[in-house]
Amino acid sequence: MLQQIPTIVVDGILLGLIYAILGLGLSLVLGIMGIVNVAHSAFIMLGSFFAFELFRRMGVDPIVAFFLSFPVFFVLGALVYRLLVTRVERAPQTQGLVAMFGLMVLIENLGTIAWTTDTRVITAPYTNASLVVGNVTLVHVKLIAGLLALLLIAGFWALLRFTLVGKAIRAMGQNRVAATTIGVNVARLSAIMFGLGIACAGAAGVALAMIFPFSPNTQVQWLAWAFLVVILGGLGNVANTLVAGLVVGLIQTFCTAFMPFDYVYLVLYVLLAVILVVRREGLSHAVRRAI
Amino acid sequence: MTAAARRLRVTDVSAGYVPGHPVLRGVNLTAEPGRITVILGPNGAGKSTLLKVIAGFLPPATGAIRLGDADISALPPHRHVEHGVGLLPQGRSAFPDLTVMENIELGGWSIRSDRARLRASVEAMLTRYPHLRPLRNRMAGSLSGGQQRAVEIARLLVSNPSVLLVDEPSVGLSPIVASQMYKELAALKAEGRTILLVDQDVRAAIRVADYVYVLNSGKNDIEGDRSAFEGDLGAIVRGWLGV
Numbered sequence: 001m002l003q004q005i006p007t008i009v010v011d012g013i014l015l016g017l018i019y020a021i022l023g024l025g026l027s028l029v030l031g032i033m034g035i036v037n038v039a040h041s042a043f044i045m046l047g048s049f050f051a052f053e054l055f056r057r058m059g060v061d062p063i064v065a066f067f068l069s070f071p072v073f074f075v076l077g078a079l080v081y082r083l084l085v086t087r088v089e090r091a092p093q094t095q096g097l098v099a100m101f102g103l104m105v106l107i108e109n110l111g112t113i114a115w116t117t118d119t120r121v122i123t124a125p126y127t128n129a130s131l132v133v134g135n136v137t138l139v140h141v142k143l144i145a146g147l148l149a150l151l152l153i154a155g156f157w158a159l160l161r162f163t164l165v166g167k168a169i170r171a172m173g174q175n176r177v178a179a180t181t182i183g184v185n186v187a188r189l190s191a192i193m194f195g196l197g198i199a200c201a202g203a204a205g206v207a208l209a210m211i212f213p214f215s216p217n218t219q220v221q222w223l224a225w226a227f228l229v230v231i232l233g234g235l236g237n238v239a240n241t242l243v244a245g246l247v248v249g250l251i252q253t254f255c256t257a258f259m260p261f262d263y264v265y266l267v268l269y270v271l272l273a274v275i276l277v278v279r280r281e282g283l284s285h286a287v288r289r290a291i
Numbered sequence: 292m293t294a295a296a297r298r299l300r301v302t303d304v305s306a307g308y309v310p311g312h313p314v315l316r317g318v319n320l321t322a323e324p325g326r327i328t329v330i331l332g333p334n335g336a337g338k339s340t341l342l343k344v345i346a347g348f349l350p351p352a353t354g355a356i357r358l359g360d361a362d363i364s365a366l367p368p369h370r371h372v373e374h375g376v377g378l379l380p381q382g383r384s385a386f387p388d389l390t391v392m393e394n395i396e397l398g399g400w401s402i403r404s405d406r407a408r409l410r411a412s413v414e415a416m417l418t419r420y421p422h423l424r425p426l427r428n429r430m431a432g433s434l435s436g437g438q439q440r441a442v443e444i445a446r447l448l449v450s451n452p453s454v455l456l457v458d459e460p461s462v463g464l465s466p467i468v469a470s471q472m473y474k475e476l477a478a479l480k481a482e483g484r485t486i487l488l489v490d491q492d493v494r495a496a497i498r499v500a501d502y503v504y505v506l507n508s509g510k511n512d513i514e515g516d517r518s519a520f521e522g523d524l525g526a527i528v529r530g531w532l533g534v
Contacts, residue, residue, distance in 0.1 A: 164403050167393050171386045178384035181346070182446065183372035183401035 006136045008253045014146030016249025018207050020242045021149045022222060023229025024156060025200030031236020032173030032193055035089060039080075039100045041223035042107035043073060043198050047205020048214045049115055055122050062124055062210045066148050069202040077198025081191045089190075104219075111216030119213045127210075145207040152203055156196075157238040169193050173236060228272060297359035297375070298323055299345070299454050299485055304354035306344045313352065314340045316509040322454070322502075327476060327486045329496045331527075332506035338489040339381065341506070342458050345487070346378045347371050358454065372401040377452030381459040385439045385446070387432025391423055394431050394442050398449030409449075416445040437468035444475060454485040461492050473499050497521060 026040045047069050054060035054068070084103060088096040126140040160166035168189060172179040176186050208214065208222070225248070233244030248268065255264040299322040307313040315337045322328035330338045343349040345356055347368035356364045363374055371378070385394050395416050399409040417424045420441050426434065431442050440460070447455070457476065461469035469492070476499055480486055490496035497503060503520050505512040505527065513527075520527065 164396065164400065167389060167397055168400060171389060171394075171397055174386045174388055175384055177348070177380060178386065179397075180348075180368045181372070181378045181380060181384070182397055183369050183450070184397075185367075185369045 012250035012253035016246035017149035020245025025197035029197035043201035045219035047202035048209035073202025074199035078195035081194035326501035329500035385431040398446035
C-alpha cells in the first residue's frame with residue numbers, strides 16, 4: 001500500500017488542479033461581482049458536450065477543444081451577462097439567485113433534449129495510456145488535463161496580478177464607484193469578468209470530460225464540488241482556490257484508496273462543516289479578499 | 292504640466308433620486324479656473340447630490356452642465372476623466388487590497404494606451420508625494436487615513452484633470468492631516484485647476500475659498516467672495532440651524 005502513496009499524491013494533485021478550475025470562475029464572479037452564479041455548473045456541462053461534439057463530429061482533440069472553449073464560452077458568458085445578469089444584478093440577492101437558478105434548469109433541460117440523459121465519455125488516443133516514472137504511474141489523460149488546468153490558473157493569476165485590466169477588475173470588486181471615477185467602464189468590465197468566469201467553466205468542462213463520464217445531469221454534482229472549492233478557498237482569490245482544489249483532490253484520492261468511495265463525500269462534507277464552524281471565511285484570510 | 296483648465300458652469304439643474312421629488316431645484320453656479328469654488332449648506336441642502344450630478348452619477352432632470360464649450364450633462368460617469376474632470380469622493384476610496392503603486396497606476400486608466408505617458412505620470416506622482424515611494428508595495432488598506440488620502444489624490448492626478456470635484460475632503464482625518472489636505476487644495480489651485488469643493492467644515496472651506504455658493508433646500512441661497520462670508524459666518528451657520 002505504501003508504494004501506492006506517490007501515485008495517490010500525484011493523482012490527487014492532478015485532480016485537484018481540475019477541481020480548482022471547476023471553482024475558479026465561480027469564486028471570481030462571486031468574489032469580484034457579488035453574483036452567485038448557480039448556473040456555473042450548467043456551463044461546465046456545456047463545456048463537456050462542446051468537447052464531445054467536436055470530437056465526435058470532427059475528430060477534434062480535447063486538448064484543442066480546451067483552447068477553443070475559452071473564446072467561445074467567453075462570448076457566451078458576456079452575452080448572458082448583457083441579456084440576463086444586467087437585469088438582476090442590482091436587484092435583491094434572491095432575485096439574482098432565482099434568475100441564475102432558472103438559467104441552470106433551462107440549460108440542463110435543453111442539454112437533456114439535445115443529448116438525452118445517457119452517460120458519455122470521450123475516448124481520445126491517449127485516454128488509456130500511462131507513463132511510469134519510478135514508483136509513480138501517470139495516466140496520460142489526467143496529466144494532460146491537470147497541466148491544462150494549471151495553465152489556465154496561471155493565466156488567470158497573471159491576468160489579475162500583472163495587467164492593468166486585471167487590476168481594474170480587482171479594483172471594481174473593491175469599490176465600484178471609485179473604479180468609475182478613474183474612468184473604468186464597470187458595465188463593460190463586468191461583462192468581461194462574467195465572460196471570463198464562464199470561459200473558465202467551459203474549459204473546466206472540457207478538462208472534466210477528458211477524465212470522467214458525463215451527462216446533462218452530472219452538472220448538479222459539479223455544482224456541489226465547485227461550491228465546495230469556493231467555500232474552502234474563500235472568494236475571489238486565485239491562489240486560495242488552487243489550494244482548495246488541491247485539498248479536495250488529495251482528500252478524494254486518499255479516501256478512494258483507503259476506504260469505500262462513498263466515504264469520500266462524507267469526509268469532504270465533514271471537513272467543510274468543520275471549516276465553516278472554525279473558520280467561516282475558508283482557507284483565506286477574509287470573506288472577500290483580492291487576488 | 293496642468294491640462295488647460297476650463298470654466299465649469301451649472302445652469303438651472305434639477306435632479307433627484309425619486310421621480311417627482313427633486314433634491315436639486317434649479318441650481319446655478321460657475322467654477323472658474325485657478326480658483327476654489329466652495330459649496331456650503333446645511334445637511335440635506337443637496338451639496339453632495341450636486342457633485343454626483345456634475346460627475347455623471349445622477350443624470351439631471353433639467354438644466355445643463357458645461358465644461359468650457361462642451362455640454363457634459365449626458366456624459367456617463369466613467370467618461371468624465373477623458374474630459375478632464377476628476378472626482379475625489381467622500382470617505383475612503385483607495386482600493387484597500389491593491390498596493391499603493393497599483394492604486395496610482397489605475398489613476399491612469401484613461402491614458403493606458405500611451406504606456407510611456409502613464410509611466411511618466413505615475414513616476415511624477417511618486418516624486419510629488421515622496422512619502423508614498425517607500426510605501427508603494429504596501430496594500431493601501433494597511434495605510435493610515437492621511438496616507439490613504441494621499442494615495443487617492445495621487446491616483447486622481449495621474450490623468451492630469453483640469454477640473455477637480457472634491458467631496459468632504461477632511462471627513463475622517465485628524466486635524467493635522469485635514470490641514471495638509473486644504474494646503475494641497477491650495478497648491479492644486481495654484482496650478483490653474485478648476486476646483487469645486489463641497490464641505491461640512493465651514494471654517495476650513497471658507498479659508499481656502501475664492502468664491503462661495505450656499506445651497507438651501509436644493510436651491511441657490513446666497514453667494515459671494517470669501518470676504519463676504521468671513522465676517523458673517525456665525526450668522527450664516529445659526530441661520531441654517533434656525534437659532
